[in-house]
Amino acid sequence: MFKKNRVCRLLDIPYPIIQAGMVWCSGWELATAVSNAGGLGILGAGSMYPSVLEEEIIRCKAATDRPFGINIPLLYADLEKHRDLVIKHRVPVVFTSAGNPATLTPVFKSEGIKVIHVIASTKYARKAEDAGCDAVVAEGFEAGGHNGREETTSFCLIPLVRQCIDIPLIAAGGIATGTQMLAAMVLGAEAVQVGTRFVASKESTAHPTFKEKVISLAEGDTQLSMKKLVPVRMVKNEFYKAIQQAEDRGATKEELAAILGRARAKKGMYEGDMQEGELEIGQIAALLEDILPAADIIHRFLDEFKAARERICMDG
Numbered sequence: 001m002f003k004k005n006r007v008c009r010l011l012d013i014p015y016p017i018i019q020a021g022m023v024w025c026s027g028w029e030l031a032t033a034v035s036n037a038g039g040l041g042i043l044g045a046g047s048m049y050p051s052v053l054e055e056e057i058i059r060c061k062a063a064t065d066r067p068f069g070i071n072i073p074l075l076y077a078d079l080e081k082h083r084d085l086v087i088k089h090r091v092p093v094v095f096t097s098a099g100n101p102a103t104l105t106p107v108f109k110s111e112g113i114k115v116i117h118v119i120a121s122t123k124y125a126r127k128a129e130d131a132g133c134d135a136v137v138a139e140g141f142e143a144g145g146h147n148g149r150e151e152t153t154s155f156c157l158i159p160l161v162r163q164c165i166d167i168p169l170i171a172a173g174g175i176a177t178g179t180q181m182l183a184a185m186v187l188g189a190e191a192v193q194v195g196t197r198f199v200a201s202k203e204s205t206a207h208p209t210f211k212e213k214v215i216s217l218a219e220g221d222t223q224l225s226m227k228k229l230v231p232v233r234m235v236k237n238e239f240y241k242a243i244q245q246a247e248d249r250g251a252t253k254e255e256l257a258a259i260l261g262r263a264r265a266k267k268g269m270y271e272g273d274m275q276e277g278e279l280e281i282g283q284i285a286a287l288l289e290d291i292l293p294a295a296d297i298i299h300r301f302l303d304e305f306k307a308a309r310e311r312i313c314m315d316g
Helices: 006-011 028-036 050-063 079-088 105-110 122-130 154-162 178-186 208-216 238-248 253-260 264-270 283-287 294-312
Strands: 017-019 041-044 068-073 093-097 114-119 135-139 169-172 191-194 222-225 232-235
Touching: 006 135, 017 028, 017 041, 017 294, 028 041, 028 050, 028 068, 028 294, 041 050, 050 068, 050 079, 068 079, 079 105, 105 114, 114 122, 122 135, 122 154, 135 154, 154 169, 178 191, 178 294, 208 264, 222 238, 232 238, 238 253
Parallel strands: 017 191, 041 068, 068 093, 093 114, 114 135, 135 169, 169 191
Antiparallel strands: 222 232
């Protein structure tokens, strides 16, 4: 069905479904489960010390003979060590984010490693193409976690990016079903990157309490916040309220950083503190009702994609 798909050919995967590299949620078990099911699994290196990342890479290689990738935020403190581990272990593809794609792209490309950069605007899509990236992920305002300041929704961002670049385009933000996957492709995407749906998976390293929280969320239970510091979409809890109150009174960037402190996302997403933790998740959580094995999520995507395509192609 996807034999001519440019992203499938680029990544050597049967299905154009990519699991996002989410901090505290994307360990080797999830990455290999997605890759073994025909998608591309990704390790979320943004929450891993170099020693932890190396162990995760080794476990991935032992658990799958399929390609997998690593997401590396370019603002990460141990960036050079992560870079060296990718090269040492010949990881097939790196997804970079939160920084200038020219920082690591030439280095990885010279080693035969594919590079895909996450962007939230046409400006940075062009920069990624100019830097030599193999593809871009266009992530809309609906997405969980760190987000673009422009607040451009996926429905607007995908066609805008499609018309300004020639390299393959992967859509992200608000995609949790095969129907949405088809819609993204109609708009110009050639694959989808899925985060929130895979947080609520059996193999996700998210705390069980957080997984249950995700599938209980209703419309309006998340909000993009901390734009003075770094925009992030999170669940409305006590920590969110503290941030919102500070922003309402005109808090400075430094004051917001002090409230945020250290390891706030780990406290919530990994350790299970639903009130004082930073709970990063996308708007589409409101659509989720169950926690499934990653392979079942892939299969459901494909079934829904086929059914939606048949429905809209019916005569009359």
